[in-house]
Amino acid sequence: MRKIFGILLGLCAAVCVCAQEADSLGIDSLVIQDSIEIAEDTVIPILPYYAQWKEQDLTDIEYRALDWSLNWLDTTGCVASLDTASLPDSVYKARLQALPCVIELPYNERVRAFILRYVKRSPKQVARMMRMSEYYFPIFEEALGRYNLPYELKYLPIIESALNPIARSHAGAAGLWQFMPGTGKLYGLEVNSLVDERMDPVKSTDAACRFLSSMYNIYFDWNLVIAAYNCGSGNVNKAIRRAGGKRDFWSIYPYLPKETRNYVPIFIAANYAMTYGEEHGICKAPIEKTMLTDTILTTQRLHLHQVSKNLDIPMDELRRLNPQYSRDILPGGTPYALCLPSEKVGAFIEQENNILAYKADSLINNRRAEIDLAKVTSITGAYRVNGVTYYTIKKGDTLGGIAKKFHCTVKQLKQWNGLTSDNIRDGKKLKICK
Numbered sequence: 001m002r003k004i005f006g007i008l009l010g011l012c013a014a015v016c017v018c019a020q021e022a023d024s025l026g027i028d029s030l031v032i033q034d035s036i037e038i039a040e041d042t043v044i045p046i047l048p049y050y051a052q053w054k055e056q057d058l059t060d061i062e063y064r065a066l067d068w069s070l071n072w073l074d075t076t077g078c079v080a081s082l083d084t085a086s087l088p089d090s091v092y093k094a095r096l097q098a099l100p101c102v103i104e105l106p107y108n109e110r111v112r113a114f115i116l117r118y119v120k121r122s123p124k125q126v127a128r129m130m131r132m133s134e135y136y137f138p139i140f141e142e143a144l145g146r147y148n149l150p151y152e153l154k155y156l157p158i159i160e161s162a163l164n165p166i167a168r169s170h171a172g173a174a175g176l177w178q179f180m181p182g183t184g185k186l187y188g189l190e191v192n193s194l195v196d197e198r199m200d201p202v203k204s205t206d207a208a209c210r211f212l213s214s215m216y217n218i219y220f221d222w223n224l225v226i227a228a229y230n231c232g233s234g235n236v237n238k239a240i241r242r243a244g245g246k247r248d249f250w251s252i253y254p255y256l257p258k259e260t261r262n263y264v265p266i267f268i269a270a271n272y273a274m275t276y277g278e279e280h281g282i283c284k285a286p287i288e289k290t291m292l293t294d295t296i297l298t299t300q301r302l303h304l305h306q307v308s309k310n311l312d313i314p315m316d317e318l319r320r321l322n323p324q325y326s327r328d329i330l331p332g333g334t335p336y337a338l339c340l341p342s343e344k345v346g347a348f349i350e351q352e353n354n355i356l357a358y359k360a361d362s363l364i365n366n367r368r369a370e371i372d373l374a375k376v377t378s379i380t381g382a383y384r385v386n387g388v389t390y391y392t393i394k395k396g397d398t399l400g401g402i403a404k405k406f407h408c409t410v411k412q413l414k415q416w417n418g419l420t421s422d423n424i425r426d427g428k429k430l431k432i433c434k
Contacts, residue, residue: 095276096268102150103222105268106250114262114269119280125162126277131285132163133274136176139201147209150222156208156229158270159263165199165323174198177208187211194331200324223249223264231260292342293321296349300356301332303363310355311344329364382406382432389432393424406432 093107118126140154160178161167168174175198181191187207189197197203215225227249228236239255240247249264304318321339330336382391399410399422416433
C-alpha cells in the first residue's frame, strides 16, 4: 500500500464542465472566432467554448454533469465584484512581472483580452478552478519539481481541461493534460478498453513532465515548448522556417496556426487569473466536505461495484476517485492503484476476500476462466464444448456400449439426456457430462 494523495477537496475528479460540446474541453478543440465587442472601443477574442456555455445548448448528459459540478462547488457568491475593465495596463503588467516565474509572461493587448475573459466574463469558472487547484496543483508541483521544470507549467491543464480529469476532445485527446492515445502510450500510459491512464492525475502528470522536458531539449525556449504542446513540433518548426529561422514565439507568431497564436496568451492569462483572482473579487468556491484519500495497489481483478457494495461507498464517488478505469474494472495481473477514502482502507484490507468474491462471476469473470473450443476426440468421434462431451449415435450403438466407451454408466447416460428407455436412434446426439 502506498499513499500518494493528500487532502482531496470533495471528490477528486470533479466535473468542472462548462462546455457547449461534450468533447470540447481541450484547447485543441476550440473554435475561436475573431472578436466580440464587450464595451465601447474594447474588442477581445472569444475564449474556449467551455468558458461561454449556455444552458439551453447543453445535452442532457452535459447538463447533469454541469449541474453536479455546481452543486458540489457552490459558486453563487463567486463573482468579480471589482471593476476590471477600468484597470490601467500598468497594473496588469506589474502583476505579471511580480510573478516568480522562469517562463516569460509578457503583457500585450492579446494577453489583456484573455485576462478580462477569465476574470470579468468567467468568474465562476475561475472560482471552481481556484478551489480544484488546491487538490491538483500539489500533484503537478511535485512532478514538476522532480523533473526540474518551471512550476508555472501547472497552469497548462487550466487551458487544456479546466482541471477536469475525464475531459475528452473531439480529436480523441483525454485527461487533465489532453494526451492523444498514441502520445500517451509513447510515454508509458496504459490505454485500452478497461484502463485509460491519461485520466490518472498522477501518471498523466508524470508523462506530461517527461514530454515537456523532451520538448525543451529541442527548443530551449518555454513559450515555443508551450506552442508545440498545442500544435505539435512540426507546425512550430514550419513557423520557425517561415520566420527566417527566428526562435522566439512572438517573432514566429504570424506563421503559427490561429489556435496556437491564442494559446500562449491564454496561458499567460491563466497564470494571472489563478494568481490574482481574489484581487478581482473572485472567491474560491466553497466545498461540501473535505476528504482524505489513500491508495492501495492490488493485482486482483476487481470491479468498483464490489468495493461500493461491501464498503458502502457510492459508485459515483469511486468513479471520481478512480477516473482511469473507464469500465469500472481493475484488470489485475499486475499492480493497479485503487484510490479510496482513508477511513475505508482498513476495511478493504480486512474484507478483501469477501469483496473479491462478491458477484465475481457476473461482474468480472464472465466466462473468462475457461471456454473450451468444440473439438473432436480422435478415438470416439465426439466433441467437447465447455466441459460437456457430445457424441453422435451410430448405427449399431447401444447405451451399454456407449457407456463403456466413455467410462460411465447407462443410468448416468439416461439422466444426462432425459431418456426413459434404452432405445436410441442413430444420428441423435448424446451428452456425456463428465
